Amino acid sequence: MSSLRISVLAASLFLILIPAHAAEKKSAMIECTPTDEKLVFDCMVMLTGKKSGEVIADAEFTVAADMPSMPMAHNVEPVSAHSVGNGMYHARITLEMHGEWVLKLEFTKPERDLVVSKLVFSKASVSPSDGHDHKHEHKKNKD
Numbered sequence: 005m006s007s008l009r010i011s012v013l014a015a016s017l018f019l020i021l022i023p024a025h026a027a028e029k030k031s032a033m034i035e036c037t038p039t040d041e042k043l044v045f046d047c048m049v050m051l052t053g054k055k056s057g058e059v060i061a062d063a064e065f066t067v068a069a070d071m072p073s074m075p076m077a078h079n080v081e082p083v084s085a086h087s088v089g090n091g092m093y094h095a096r097i098t099l100e101m102h103g104e105w106v107l108k109l110e111f112t113k114p115e116r117d118l119v120v121s122k123l124v125f126s127k128a129s130v131s132p133s134d135g136h137d138h139k140h141e142h143k144k145n146k147d
Contacts (some may be wrong), residue, residue, distance in 0.1 A: 028053040030060060032109055032119045036097070036130040043100065045130060049085060049093040049109065059091030064113035067095040069105045072122070082110070102126050104133055 031054040036047040047067065051060040068082035078100045085093040099105060104124050111117040122133035 016065060028055055030054060030063070030109075030111065030117050030119050032121060034107060034121050034123065036123060036125070038125075038128065038130070039096070040063075041098075043102070044096060044098050045125060047095045047097060047107070048088075049095065051091050051093065060114070061087065061089070061091050062114055063093065065093075065109050065111040067097060068108045068110065069097055069099060071101075072104060072106055072107065082108075085109070121125055 031052050033050040034047055036045040038044075039046055049067075051063055052058060053060060061084075066082040066086050067085055069078075069080040071077070071078050080097065080099060080125075083095050083097055085095040088094050097107075102125050104122060107121050107123060109121075111119075111121040122134055126133050
């Protein structure tokens with residue numbers, strides 16, 4: 005009986021000592037900008053708790069990309085995001101073409117989570133997806 009009390013006490017202490025945002029879903033604001041390299045984008049991610057709005061400064065995650073108009077057709081390697089402080093993270097992604105892409109932030113710390121965001125990548129800018137189907141851009145040869 006006493007081992008049951010110790011287990012309950014240990015579990016209660018664990019729940020009290022974990023950070024408030026540890027069990028909270030994450031919210032990510034993502035801003036990407038084109039670099040001088042073709043189809044390479046620098047992305048800044050601001051992480052906060054979805055309900056609390058508190059900055060999440062101790063996350064570890066990768067950023068993967070997939071094109072919704074051609075699922076699994078593109079092989080973009082996930083890249084690690086690196087903390088730059090105060091809940092801001094940097095990742096440099098290389099895409100295969102311009103168009104609408106889904107960025108998947110896959111978290112391993114402080115706990116497993118997945119955040120998905122749709123963005124439209126063009127040569128000059130990156131903007132949030134407006135929900136419409138954005139076709140990918142192929143160059144047409146003029147003969």
